[in-house]
Amino acid sequence: MAITASMVKELREQTGAGMMDCKKALNETNGDMEEAVNFLREKGMAKAQKKADRVAAEGLTAVETDGEHAVIIELNAETDFVAKNENFVALVSTIAKEILKNKPADVEAALQLETEDGVQLETFINDQIAKIGEKISLRRFEVVSKGDNEAFGAYLHMGGQIGVLTHVEGTTDEAVAKDVAMHVAAINPQYVTRDEVPKEQVDQEREVLKQQALNEGKPENIVEKMVEGRLKKFFEQVCLLDQEFVKDSDQTVEQYLKSQGATVKSFVRYEVGEGMEKRDENFADEVMSQVKK
Template identity: 70%
Template structure:
């Protein structure tokens, strides 16, 4: 039987499942709407769809390395409780290993790929996990990093996955050096690698702000420029990794520490789970109580 767009739309409105899932369900059931609804329920897709508009800002960062390739992912869930269970941890590992090996360009591309190159897609796999775990789960972002044989990855997961950092240090194969830098990044949250990476408009805006502050303090105009440049240096120390005081040895900068080990920091990625996302107002205990009272 030919599957029409109208039929797909009707099934989607009945179940809330995705368009491709609805089309597949209709194909599997030869266009029988009722059987297609049941098919989606059995697969857990309609249950997952009902959770699609719920807030999932908890979860975990996860890192997998293999040879000269590493990947860090962020996967979100609704509660911190679920993010700690074994099913969720297994899901993290499956998704990270898939991305490490298949190297998709985007989350959208990854979701349409067959898990490990065979069977169900990542989207179907996550949908099934939602049905089992009972919470909205989503792959939010990932970063793939490549290195050569004379470099090291610094892989660091903090607070059980609340913060993840993946650093690439060139010139040394000592992973402990790279991990030290990643631990520093987790604690200090630099926004840029070096001052050269800071956009000119950001620097100009900060320079103007510092100038106005100095003038408001009543400083003579002829010394304001020197003051501004001095304070601008402090600004770079706050936001640029290489210019920050190294947390394990505040008497030296991060750049000097890495150089003393024969390396240079090439790049870093820092994920803080849920950053920039809307948070749930209620806590898990309140949710449990609300369910008990129903």
């Protein structure tokens, strides 16, 4: 029986197994969907599906560099305990290196990559789910390229709970780039310069500050000056170059970089689980729920 792409897709949706594993299962069972599911279960390839609807908001970030290119990734698991497991740490590193080597366009493309052993990355992750016993998901990554007289800065905080990759130009000194990465990890700016802040966001902030000043009973003729002064504080909160340098509060990040003959081209900051709904469960209750099954 001819195995179609729609059959492979249906089996993947049912089992969570990798594309090539699903195709093999359908070939082995002559296209019988029920038998193919059983085949994958017997081989331990369908275990990942049981965990597919769980929330994986813990995990690690990682940064890998290789000459002119660097990558930062976030890989998620369900619990902090698993995220600290040496097998999970090794998995994060393996995935980061594969992405850096192949530079896929997005997560979907990354999952279709093949490791050095010829195993599809999605299948490789599903195998680890079966071994580790938790849902694992590649959430996001970004590949960055640099040119001459430029440097990458990598910094991982709390073992990878926060990861930062900076890209500076005007110097090849990685220590300078790492100093900036440490600052980004600590202060969490949103933009490099004021020019990057969307006009709508600035206008909204200006209007809020204006209303605050008017509500304080300030005369209208000085409100505008007050707003511009307070807007400066806003830029200091969100713009990297305007911020006091975390390692030397007597200068801004921009001043520090100028002293090194450098400037920042970009930065990426990942904090594990940011924007995701994290589990809030009692561990003892979870253990008891497993015992009762």
